[in-house]
Amino acid sequence: MATWPRNFLFAALVGGVLASAAPAAAQAAPPSGCQTCHGDQAQPALAAPARDFAGTDVHRDRGFTCVDCHGGNPNETDKAKAKAPATGFKGKPAGQMVIAVCSRCHSDAALMRKYAPKQRVDQAVEYATSVHGQQLAKGDTKVATCVSCHGAHGVRLVGDAQSPVYVLNVATTCTKCHADADRMKGYMLPDGSPLPTDQRAKYEKSVHHAAMVKGNDLSAPTCNDCHGNHGAAPPGVGAIANVCGTCHTVFATKFALSTHSQIFDRSCVECHGNHDIAEPTDAMLGTDKAALCTNCHTEGDNGSKAATAMRSEIEKLKEAISHSQALVASAENAGMEMGEQSLALREAANQLTLARTEMHAFDPKPVSAVLQAGLGITAKVDSEGQAALAEVSYRRTGLAVSLGAILLVVVALALKIRSLRA
Amino acid sequence: MVTRRNFLDRLLALGFVSTAVSILYPVWRYIIPPAAAEPATDSVIAGKIAEFKPNTGALVKFGTKPAILVRTSDGQFKAFNAVCTHLECTVQYKAETSQIWCACHNGLYDLSGSVVSGPPPRPLEVFKVNLRGEPGQEDVVISRA
Numbered sequence: 324m325a326t327w328p329r330n331f332l333f334a335a336l337v338g339g340v341l342a343s344a345a346p347a348a349a350q351a352a353p354p355s356g357c358q359t360c361h362g363d364q365a366q367p368a369l370a371a372p373a374r375d376f377a378g379t380d381v382h383r384d385r386g387f388t389c390v391d392c393h394g395g396n397p398n399e400t401d402k403a404k405a406k407a408p409a410t411g412f413k414g415k416p417a418g419q420m421v422i423a424v425c426s427r428c429h430s431d432a433a434l435m436r437k438y439a440p441k442q443r444v445d446q447a448v449e450y451a452t453s454v455h456g457q458q459l460a461k462g463d464t465k466v467a468t469c470v471s472c473h474g475a476h477g478v479r480l481v482g483d484a485q486s487p488v489y490v491l492n493v494a495t496t497c498t499k500c501h502a503d504a505d506r507m508k509g510y511m512l513p514d515g516s517p518l519p520t521d522q523r524a525k526y527e528k529s530v531h532h533a534a535m536v537k538g539n540d541l542s543a544p545t546c547n548d549c550h551g552n553h554g555a556a557p558p559g560v561g562a563i564a565n566v567c568g569t570c571h572t573v574f575a576t577k578f579a580l581s582t583h584s585q586i587f588d589r590s591c592v593e594c595h596g597n598h599d600i601a602e603p604t605d606a607m608l609g610t611d612k613a614a615l616c617t618n619c620h621t622e623g624d625n626g627s628k629a630a631t632a633m634r635s636e637i638e639k640l641k642e643a644i645s646h647s648q649a650l651v652a653s654a655e656n657a658g659m660e661m662g663e664q665s666l667a668l669r670e671a672a673n674q675l676t677l678a679r680t681e682m683h684a685f686d687p688k689p690v691s692a693v694l695q696a697g698l699g700i701t702a703k704v705d706s707e708g709q710a711a712l713a714e715v716s717y718r719r720t721g722l723a724v725s726l727g728a729i730l731l732v733v734v735a736l737a738l739k740i741r742s743l744r745a
Numbered sequence: 746m747v748t749r750r751n752f753l754d755r756l757l758a759l760g761f762v763s764t765a766v767s768i769l770y771p772v773w774r775y776i777i778p779p780a781a782a783e784p785a786t787d788s789v790i791a792g793k794i795a796e797f798k799p800n801t802g803a804l805v806k807f808g809t810k811p812a813i814l815v816r817t818s819d820g821q822f823k824a825f826n827a828v829c830t831h832l833e834c835t836v837q838y839k840a841e842t843s844q845i846w847c848a849c850h851n852g853l854y855d856l857s858g859s860v861v862s863g864p865p866p867r868p869l870e871v872f873k874v875n876l877r878g879e880p881g882q883e884d885v886v887i888s889r890a
Contacts, residue, residue: 540866570864572851655776663811673834676849719776724771733761 356397356405357389375477379485382478385438385705392416392424418459421468422447449554455553465506472496472552486609488552491535491547497524522546525599533602544570548596564590577683604640609634632687636694637678644671645699650708659711664704671700777836794876795886797822802838802845805887811835812872812887813845817856824887825858826870836869845869 361373365740376383379454382391390397394411406412416424426447428434434445446469450456458466472488475479479486500506502523510518526532536681549558549566558566564584568575573590578584578591587593592613606613609630610622620626647668655661674697681690703735769858786808797803797816804827805812813827815838827836834849844861845854852863859868873890876883 342820534866538866542860542866572863645888658775658778662806662809666806666811669811669828669835676832676834680849681776722772722775726768729768 324653355388355390356399357393357395360402361469372476375474378477379479379483380477381480382459391428392448417463418468421470421555422450422456422459425469430603435457446553453551453553453555454557466502467555471500485728490545493547494523494526494532497546522598529598530598530602563592569589573680574683577681581683581685582686605634605637605679608637626685629685629687633678633682633690636687636691637675637682640671640694640697640701642674642676643698643705644668644675647701647704647708650705650712654708654711654715657712659715661708661711664707667700667704671697671704674700753890754774788886791824791887792886794881800840800843802840804835804837807872807887813838813869814874814885814887815845817854818843822874822876822885823856824872824874826872827853829865830860830867830869831863831865 338346356665358373358377361369362377363738364370364373372389388397389395392413393416394413395406396410396412399405399407399410404410406414413420413424429442430444430447432444435442449458450469453469455466459468474487476702479489483489484491486492501518502520504520507518507520512518531544534540535545547555548569550556555665564575564578566592574591583593586588595601604613607615610617610620610627614634615632616626620630647664651661651664651668655665674693678690678693681693773855789805789807789812791797791803791805791812791814797814799816799820800818802813802815803845805814805824807826811827811854813825813836814827815823817823825836828834829836829847829849829852831847831850831852834847836845836847836852836854838844839846839853843856845856847851847854847863847865850864852865853861854865854869855861857868858871860866872887875886875888877886878884
């Protein structure tokens, strides 16, 4: 602490000379008086901001300094004067002040255009509509603000893989709070039940997480794709199909045609769940043990009949494709050209996929029409496969006959030679 | 002691056995062939240039997989692997929007093969298109880029 004034003086001299060139030139600012003094602090909480800001920080890289967010006068050698009210010193912004500080620039379209012309400037407006923003407005200071997700010092661009809001890091960032049972205590869902804290554990079992992490598909959804980011909130009951439908458009369209869309309170979630969405399987449809239809339908009712009909036809096409594939592989292995048939089987598989999509209207008729088209293809492939195998058999028989004739000549020749010797 | 006659008999027997093996081994391999991997197709002739009208697309057999050949409104040819990168359905050309479309889950690709919208995780594989032959009678040849 004893070195504070000396360091401050040096920093103020250096900072004072260079500060005027900072934001407008969009160049990294040199260390300010604030940074130099804070960097020497023994308390980690006081030293960390200077250290982090001196590392990689998108604001620092564009010429912004501590003063732009915290106020104060880095040129003043006296600590009290440097942080005097007249300098606009804000200290450590918290709660609504964080939103005000960040949005002073980030909601200013003219200013943002100079640094990131494509970036949106409605984050603060969105935030005010979020559960976080609404809670904050009620005085709840535990909720997330800008810095909770983006960090305060050492802020990185969203596309930076080390940013806490980089697509692969979003779930970790959100669940820093949302998986903390103590922190979440007292928060309720709209239905009055306690806010769960197992979202991440469930999400990590989901097909979405697998697509992102194992399949390297960065377009796969993470928390903010369904909940929003700045306007984060659970999708309302009536909005779930729309939210899922932003990616699964065809399913949403088919589902909207179904009677279920009028009955299911939580639409897609009723069958697929939300955070722990598993790979959908055909076993979900029907009336056997693993099927979901039996959760509501009883044996013999119309829904049960429809489910059974759709499932049995799907299974029929799957078996037909599998049988045809084996036949084609067998003919190909025997040397026959089966390229056309392999292509046709791809089309049959397309029909199977289309039927699984069509099924979301829960009407057996269009599903059956698609599946019948697939079965027509497999029947044709089967007949061509059988013909190819018959051709193989014919060729082998011909080969056997000609070989037999050659063998006969060889034996006769050998006998003839022996008789000549005798 | 080996006589000349014995030696010739043994030589003849060896010749018979070798001949029999050289005939029967290929027969054996024909009847029970080794499980061979699908030969990779590197190039196909899609057809004559006049067969493809502007702003149309055509599916072409490329080995055992489909390729899509698109002739754009300004007459250029573009070709892609027609297997959707989502769930492997076959894509088709949508003339109204000049895009490539997968009917299974509404995946849309632009004419550079990049994903425009929908669930496909990756762009379509781009193939090279060359015109070969006399002007007006060129073959449209699709090959792996």
